[in-house]
Amino acid sequence: MNSIIALSLLGILNLFLGFWLSRKTIQAATLLFLAGSMALTAMDWNHEMLWYGRMFHTTNTSISFSLIIQLAAFMVVSFSKGFGIDEEHTHPAEYYAILLFSVVGAILMVSFDHLIMFFVGLEILSVAMYVLTGSDKRNLRSNEAALKYFLMGSFATGILLFGITLVYGATRSFYLTNIAEVIATTPQASTPVFLSIGVLLIIVGFLFKISAAPFHFWTPDVYEGAPTIFTMFMSTVVKAAGFAALYQMLTGPFGSLYGTWVYPIYYISMLTLLVGNITAVYQQSVKRMLAYSSISHAGYLLITLSSNQASTSSTILYYSLSYTLATIVAFGVVMLVAEYQTGRTEKPENFSSFEGLAKQNPGLAFCFTISLLSLAGIPLTAGFWGKFFVFSDIFNRHVYYPVILAIIMSAIGVYYYFKGIIAIYFKEGDIERIELPALVKFAMWACTLGTLLLGVYPSIVKNLF
Amino acid sequence: MQSIPEIIRTIPLTHYIMLSSALFCIGIMGVLTRRNAIIVFMAIELMLNAVNLLLAAFSSYYSDPAGQIFVFFIMAVAAAEVAVGLAIIVMIYRNIQSIDIGVLNKLKN
Numbered sequence: 001m002n003s004i005i006a007l008s009l010l011g012i013l014n015l016f017l018g019f020w021l022s023r024k025t026i027q028a029a030t031l032l033f034l035a036g037s038m039a040l041t042a043m044d045w046n047h048e049m050l051w052y053g054r055m056f057h058t059t060n061t062s063i064s065f066s067l068i069i070q071l072a073a074f075m076v077v078s079f080s081k082g083f084g085i086d087e088e089h090t091h092p093a094e095y096y097a098i099l100l101f102s103v104v105g106a107i108l109m110v111s112f113d114h115l116i117m118f119f120v121g122l123e124i125l126s127v128a129m130y131v132l133t134g135s136d137k138r139n140l141r142s143n144e145a146a147l148k149y150f151l152m153g154s155f156a157t158g159i160l161l162f163g164i165t166l167v168y169g170a171t172r173s174f175y176l177t178n179i180a181e182v183i184a185t186t187p188q189a190s191t192p193v194f195l196s197i198g199v200l201l202i203i204v205g206f207l208f209k210i211s212a213a214p215f216h217f218w219t220p221d222v223y224e225g226a227p228t229i230f231t232m233f234m235s236t237v238v239k240a241a242g243f244a245a246l247y248q249m250l251t252g253p254f255g256s257l258y259g260t261w262v263y264p265i266y267y268i269s270m271l272t273l274l275v276g277n278i279t280a281v282y283q284q285s286v287k288r289m290l291a292y293s294s295i296s297h298a299g300y301l302l303i304t305l306s307s308n309q310a311s312t313s314s315t316i317l318y319y320s321l322s323y324t325l326a327t328i329v330a331f332g333v334v335m336l337v338a339e340y341q342t343g344r345t346e347k348p349e350n351f352s353s354f355e356g357l358a359k360q361n362p363g364l365a366f367c368f369t370i371s372l373l374s375l376a377g378i379p380l381t382a383g384f385w386g387k388f389f390v391f392s393d394i395f396n397r398h399v400y401y402p403v404i405l406a407i408i409m410s411a412i413g414v415y416y417y418f419k420g421i422i423a424i425y426f427k428e429g430d431i432e433r434i435e436l437p438a439l440v441k442f443a444m445w446a447c448t449l450g451t452l453l454l455g456v457y458p459s460i461v462k463n464l465f
Numbered sequence: 466m467q468s469i470p471e472i473i474r475t476i477p478l479t480h481y482i483m484l485s486s487a488l489f490c491i492g493i494m495g496v497l498t499r500r501n502a503i504i505v506f507m508a509i510e511l512m513l514n515a516v517n518l519l520l521a522a523f524s525s526y527y528s529d530p531a532g533q534i535f536v537f538f539i540m541a542v543a544a545a546e547v548a549v550g551l552a553i554i555v556m557i558y559r560n561i562q563s564i565d566i567g568v569l570n571k572l573k574n
Contacts, residue, residue: 123542144569158512
């Protein structure tokens with residue numbers, strides 16, 4: 001809990017540091033701040049508590065999600081060097097400060113116990129992301145991505161709010177516990193019609209935010225247009241926070257409405273898998289392929305949500321962590337290669353720009369390979385166990401169609417992830433050695449080793465609570 | 466003198482729900498059909514205001530202030546969103562001298 005106060009204040013401090021210190025020093029300071037707030041978050045472990053007028057709830061689940069979010073932010077900050085934007089016109093302190101603020105929003109989103117807290121957290125996160133998406137001011141693609149993200153994001157917020165209002169109208173409270181109680185005790189016949197409409201609208205709003213299938217159309221454009229370092233942040237932090245919040249919302253207050261929301265989630269998860277994986281096959285740009293892959297991973301996570309087992313929360317936690325580690329490395333390598341290729345080829349983010357990467361940069365190639373293998377779900381990487389837990393959750397419900405579909409879709413996934421691996425190892429290219437700053441090297445190897453470690457010992461995270 | 470919640474309660478709750486839903490749908494249609502970024506933006510604001518109206522109505526019907534507190538939060542957050550959104554639109558206008566969202570299709574292919 002203290003971590004949100006600390007992060008808000010340190011974010012402001014960060015802005016002031018920008019007056020005196022160089023970018024490198026501010027980066028180090030931001031890393032220090034994030035490490036400190038992670039320690040503060042971890043201190044609440046096993047102390048389940050309600051804060052701020054019962055609006056904020058720290059449980060072991062919410063603490064683990066907060067830690068994942070801060071870990072992702074830590075890695076993203078380590079990867080940041082100049083943000084891929086022209087050094088001359090940037091004020092790096094602002095970007096670091098906005099990153100810290102958005103982490104505050106994400107933490108609120110995973111530990112809310114009141115819908116106002118949830119809404120404020122969601123908006124802190126989203127508004128910060130709109131700014132970061134458009135941070136490459138003179139680049140038209142970044143502008144376009146920012147406008148699309150902003151319009152779609154606030155549209156989704158509007159839908160979500162209307163849903164929250166209808167739920168409030170039906171239950172007369174914003175507290176999750178009260179809502180759950182009212183829904184459970186009111187007989188079916190006297191429940192207002194708009195309760196289930198409200199629940200469905202809330203789900204639609206969420207599906208926009210986590211980019212599930214019929215509402216995913218903004219994702220590839222935004223992920224491609226944003227500076228890669230912020231795409232990395234968006235695809236890990238926003239997604240993990242969104243899924244944690246959706247899980248908390250569906251199983252907490254709407255737990256007894258399982259029959260209302262399970263079918264939409266169930267069909268949408270299958271649609272998301274189909275759309276995400278099949279479209280990813282046709283992409284030429286690695287960044288866009290990773291955007292579609294993030295859509296398909298949302299599909300796997302939705303499957304485990306629809307199973308609603310006791311183990312669902314730890315499955316989501318494990319999957320988010322494995323996805324976060326792999327995605328950070330994948331986007332990081334895309335960022336480094338694209339920076340190196342700028343001006344040399346027409347499209348620095350295409351598969352063709354990666355050809356021959358392994359010859360001079362074996363370390364970079366190895367990390368990229370491991371992260372793609374993990375995203376594809378190959379054994380001995382974290383991604384394999386993530387998928388395994390998802391499948392076993394839904395299997396326990398004795399529903400088999402999504403499992404069959406998901407297995408076929410993972411096979412398709414292997415195809416497009418291996419396109420990247422083939423390009424770096426088996427194609428001829430003339431990429432010279434890319435010099436990496438020490439922090440980037442550290443973050444890359446830490447994520448890769450984490451992926452391998454979780455692939456060998458999944459129980460470290462899975463049996464956390 | 467009548468207090469405001471009582472005046473609000475002279476109209477049945479269903480009417481408020483109808484009105485807000487209508488405003489909300491107009492907002493959605495605006496977002497989906499209009500091509501000018503500012504108008505789309507206004508349509509989104511209309512959606513948020515439909516929500517505010519409904520929250521205020523529910524809150525006075527149930528004599529529960531929480532709904533009206535939520536309205537304050539929505540208004541504050543919407544103001545922050547407007548600041549960021551208009552900044553994005555100004556940034557685009559500087560680069561391409563237009564705010565038609567149809568022009569922005571660089572990322573499609």
